Amino acid sequence: MPELPEVETIVRGLQILLVGQTILSADVLWERTLATPSPPVFARAIRGRSIVSISRRAKFIHALLSPPPVTSLIIHLRMSGDLRLEAGNYQTETHDRLLFRLSDGKALVFRDPRKFGRVWLTDDPTVVFGRLGVEPFSDGFTCSWLHEMLRRYHRPLKSLLLDQTFLAGLGNIYTDEALHRSRLHPLRLSDTISQEEAQRLYSAILQVLQEGIANNGASIDWVYRGGGFQNHFRVYRRTGLPCPNCGTPIERLIVHQRSAHFCPSCQPRN
DNA sequence: CCTGAAACCTGTCTGC
DNA sequence: TGCAGACAGGTTTCAG
Numbered sequence: 001m002p003e004l005p006e007v008e009t010i011v012r013g014l015q016i017l018l019v020g021q022t023i024l025s026a027d028v029l030w031e032r033t034l035a036t037p038s039p040p041v042f043a044r045a046i047r048g049r050s051i052v053s054i055s056r057r058a059k060f061i062h063a064l065l066s067p068p069p070v071t072s073l074i075i076h077l078r079m080s081g082d083l084r085l086e087a088g089n090y091q092t093e094t095h096d097r098l099l100f101r102l103s104d105g106k107a108l109v110f111r112d113p114r115k116f117g118r119v120w121l122t123d124d125p126t127v128v129f130g131r132l133g134v135e136p137f138s139d140g141f142t143c144s145w146l147h148e149m150l151r152r153y154h155r156p157l158k159s160l161l162l163d164q165t166f167l168a169g170l171g172n173i174y175t176d177e178a179l180h181r182s183r184l185h186p187l188r189l190s191d192t193i194s195q196e197e198a199q200r201l202y203s204a205i206l207q208v209l210q211e212g213i214a215n216n217g218a219s220i221d222w223v224y225r226g227g228g229f230q231n232h233f234r235v236y237r238r239t240g241l242p243c244p245n246c247g248t249p250i251e252r253l254i255v256h257q258r259s260a261h262f263c264p265s266c267q268p269r270n
Numbered sequence: 271c272c273t274g275a276a277a278c279c280t281g282t283c284t285g286c
Numbered sequence: 287t288g289c290a291g292a293c294a295g296g297t298t299t300c301a302g
Binding site for chain 1: 294296
């Protein structure tokens with residue numbers, strides 16, 4: 001499901017609902033959801049701790065817990081994870097993997113049909129975030145940085161933009177949309193990009209992410225609800241449909257084991 | 271070091 | 287209706 005805009009939307013909602021609350025208890029319903037620590041240690045360590053803040057790093061949700069030692073509860077939703085606030089009498093459902101009882105009587109449920117999502121409880125978040133690349137909405141993400149870094153690698157743009165150790169937060173939707181808006185082919189090799197093309201790509205990345213957030217992310221399948229950015233897709237999952245710019249049918253190919261949707265006319269291979 | 275493929279999982283949709 | 291196959295907002299691990 002979630003890329004940067006979807007996670008940002010979820011985090012903004014959780015900040016209002018959860019900051020200041022205390023976690024009374026946690027039930028681990030699917031053990032492998034926990035990356036660390038083991039379920040009993042997790043349940044013991046989280047009991048009675050209150051939520052100080054909730055933020056986002058790339059596609060990770062990061063909650064700080066007190067009292068000291070300050071501990072990080074980190075959640076990655078991967079493909080099908082979702083966090084929902086339910087009433088106190090909530091009955092666990094099939095795809096629920098983790099349930100937190102809160103001090104206001106409600107329950108926070110981590111639901112994840114495909115079981116790819118992961119949760120960490122650690123006093124050292126750098127262990128989880130250590131290898132992540134630059135954050136798109138940070139001072140480190142500039143046009144000159146992007147151009148310089150693109151030249152450093154000899155890889156298809158699609159593959160590089162999906163690489164979280166390069167740029168952190170983009171996924172399959174927003175890479176396709178950013179490449180289309182910058183009129184660059186997904187297989188275009190990164191070290192052939194001119195400064196002018198890097199400028200287009202840089203602007204397009206920020207533009208699609210901002211537009212995604214402004215629309216509360218994208219909702220496609222049964223997984224994530226409430227977003228509207230799917231109504232603004234120009235290429236993603238639009239194979240065979242006309243390009244909004246020129247009317248040419250959108251094509252699809254596989255890059256980096258993922259679908260890449262593009263307009264062969266607006267995004268020529270050279 | 272880099273690349274590609276497989277693995278991790280379940281649900282939905284399409285076509286025969 | 288049944289069933290096989292394709293496909294899905296992601297990342298890690300392993301082979302070459």
